[in-house]
Amino acid sequence: MPVARVVVDVMLKPEILDPQGQAVQRALPRLGFDGISDVRQGKRFELEVDGPVDDAALARIRQLAETFLANTVIEDFAVKVES
């Protein structure tokens, strides 16, 4: 059975304070990486899907992302198919 990969990226909404990203950003000059003014940390989910990723399958994955993988009170998400 063909297997396709669908990626769901979840990021804190821009207005939500991200102290983890800030901690990473503060470490950068110490490591010699200059010129990076902001870092935000997110989550990436890779879903291996059995069968074709048609519109119906994508709609189900969007629903999964909206109800479970992301908390839309604080997070945005994006769904994309990897070929």
Add this chain to the structure above:
Amino acid sequence: MTARIGVVTFPGTLDDRDTQRAVRVAGAEAVPLWHRDKDLKQVDAVVLPGGFSYGDYLRAGAISRFSPVMESVIGQARDGMPVLGICNGFQVLTEAHLLPGAMLRNTDLHFVCRDQRLRVETSGTAWTADYAAGQEISIPLKNIDGRYTADEHVLDELEAEGRVVFRYATGGPAADGYGNPNGSLRDIAGITNAAGNVVGLMPHPEHAVEALTGTGRTDGLGFFTSVLKKLVSA
């Protein structure tokens, strides 16, 4: 008749036994509830205790919100049954949308464990009738995902409707448990739903119900005696 208060155990729950004990100390019967079981065993109220349900692996409370027991808890909470969510239980209540907002990693990224001073903002809930508005209590706090967040509109609505139940008390040294420990917006430590039967808070009243253990204070006992009075008068 003795009131029956259910205490849910999820995988990773830590404080179910302390919560059962607090229920008994207050004079009610503690009924253990298993997360895989939809049956609430005809309890009169439910407590979702603290811990790290499902290891907090996705987000705190996110996976347990879909446990079978929660289907029954959500339904009965909407019908008015008193529900208290403590720490992880509060996180589960926000994930279940029984309470608005969400919980995020503490601003300083540290796990905080200390006795915490709270100001009681309202006694008008099922779980706070035995406190007085403006009263300060001290109960233990232990969390890493305790930063309460909601958008400005929701925060304004909570304030306008008197649904901020507890705030972290300021005005003293942090060493004495004063101040906001996790960056919660507007110093919010606990909130209620519009009907006042569902309450969530980050600190742990169940660890402060007996003078001989925990903090040596019994400031947390009022939660459990409050709901008993509510159930008796219902």
